[in-house]
Amino acid sequence: GQNIDQPTEMTATEGAIVQINCTYQTSGFNGLFWYQQHAGEAPTFLSYNVLDGLEEKGRFSSFLSRSKGYSYLLLKELQMKDSASYLCAVRGRDTGFQKLVFGTGTRLLVSP
Amino acid sequence: NAGVTQTPKFRILKIGQSMTLQCAQDMNHNYMYWYRQDPGMGLKLIYYSVGAGITDKGEVPNGYNVSRSTTEDFPLRLELAAPSQTSVYFCASSPPTGYEEQYFGPGTRLTVT
Secondary structure, three states, X not given: OOEEEOOOEEEEEOOOOEEEEEEEEOOOEEEEEEEEXXXXXXXXXXXXXXXXXXXXXXXXXXXXXXXXXXXXXXXXXXXXXXXXXXXXXXXXXXXXXXXXXXXXXXXXXXXX | OOOEEEEOOEEEEOOOOOEEEEEEEOOOOOEEEXXXXXXXXXXXXXXXXXXXXXXXXXXXXXXXXXXXXXXXXXXXXXOOOOHHHOXXXXXXXXXXXXXXXXXXXXXXXXXXX
16 A cells, blocks of 8 residues: 655744655555645645656745655745645555545644 | 535534535536545545546545535535544545646534534
């Protein structure tokens, strides 16, 4: 089955850069997603990686290494509104390509 | 364009009661999903559907049932509610394009006492 690991909690300062790591184990890897979830709200899509390398989208970037089973989400110029949980999710052959398996999420606290 | 809608937003059930959580999407998405999220945890898949008339179990289906009679609607039924079903329930949908970003509804907070 799939196993996804993320740090439980991270703290950072406004204006700084933070990297949130995600490691996974799956057979037939077919994509990795990052979602942002503010407290009490629904997850919202941030990024998608299926090939190795870096995908950049404004202040957010996501990196994937399929051979290492590793991804990270990079947040630059942190703002207070970036305080949220960040969920890593993987799609693979072993659980069906129509489904995502989510990690438990990393809670990021941004302080002034 | 409302996206994914869920009702109710909040509900308190007594042990043994039943209820249906409603989910609807207006994006003509084939794929729909039900998740539950316990405090401090990730999302666990309960059931999913790849189209009208087709449903399948996810990771934690026990105590739940679903139906998909139309593309738009995907209700989740709880029979004989138990305290272990206290959770936040999210419905999601996605198009089968290969780039399957899932769009989530606002969630239903359910407490069983």
